[in-house]
Amino acid sequence: MAGKHPDPDEHEEMESLVVASVLDALDRRQQAEVDAHLATCPRCRTLEASLRETAVEISAGLESAPPARLRVSVLDAVRAEAAASSPTEARMRPSRRAVIGSALALAASAVVATGVVLSRPGRSEEDQEIARVLTAGDARLYSTTWESAQVTVVHSASSAASVIEVRGLPPAPRGRDYQIWSMSPAGPEDAGLLRPDADGRARLRIGSHAAGGTAVSLEPAGGSEQPTTSPFIAVTYS
Amino acid sequence: MTPPPEDLASEDAKIPAPASPDALRDAILSVAAGDADSFAGLYDATSARVHGLVLRVLRDPAQAEEVTQEVYLEVFRRAAGFDPARGSALAWILTLAHRRAVDRVRSSQSQSDRDVAYESRANTQEPDPTGEAALATLEAQRVRTALEQLSERQAEAIRLAYLDGLTQTQVADRLGIPLGTAKTRLRDGLLALRRIVSAPRQRKEE
Structure with missing residues (x-):
């Protein structure tokens, strides 16, 4: 359309x-x-x-207070999520970001000093994996555009991984998510959700054993097991 | 005397007065900024609307409770994606709620549960457990009047689609009309409803 x-x-x-x-x-x-x-x-x-x-007006008048136990259960679940490590940068408080920042620095210096990763908290591991793909000897860069978005994919066969980076990607429509697919010979494999920040940027590592390319499609919120729409971004590795 | 425990009080839980659109917007923005405590206020101000809609679509109290919980977790997780420039907080929340309720309806198992639950209720003629009629607000009367101002055919198509969770193809099948006719009724109906509900506000602005 x-x-x-x-x-x-x-x-x-x-x-x-x-x-x-x-x-x-x-x-x-x-x-x-x-x-x-x-x-x-x-x-x-x-x-x-x-x-x-x-x-909104169609359901006005259908109000029905849920049982009080639901309130307890919802607020408990939300409190638990808030207490656990925050899923998005946007929700992160400065103190938490500082802790992660220093953990990253620590992990990086551990690599420099010994060549062995001594401590690998989740986010620093992701950053290190990304750095490894970007600096791999066989890394190849592919770029494409979609509307106002610039898409860059770096693939390293020796790392069995790729990194996708987007800029200028508008937020997914309400109730939808962008989902990344690793195009393997067996078919598309879920490679995670692409959630651009307020500036339309996102960067993600994609594990891609034997993958021949990467694609992005628009899916219902939370993603699908298999693509339900045609990819609007597709990159084929040469 | 000690006050009754919360669970007992819940039997006839009160519906709080609707919060102002600005208050709801601010509550979501606070949650998005990391203030999880604002969430309780947001829940209290909107849960009767969310649960009422989900219950109407699913017609099954146990599933409605589950889906309502899922909706609020999604509201919490996606709060940072709420953009007040794109619409009201209530529209944002009810959009998430309606989509989840409809997704649930369309999974086949859920459809058969729902039919069974609906059949049994229809057969026994139990009093409406949600007290929908008793809870009608002035706002709702305005909309009921609005729906009444639609042609009966348009109102019926909108109820089947939005409140029963049917696709436009299913609406056409249910009514025994061509798909094109169903689409026209839905389009003309919702556009007419928009004119009706926005009419008083427009007059005030003029």
């Missing part, structure tokens, strides 16, 4: 799809097509936002 629909019939059709999307009345494939269109069409995004406010 293109980003423009000047034809009145086409506009009406698009309007129907946006309405059905707001009502969650599309199957997954149709929904993915609408999401891809919305990512490129400000006019339809405006329509969507306005209709989402209208949809």
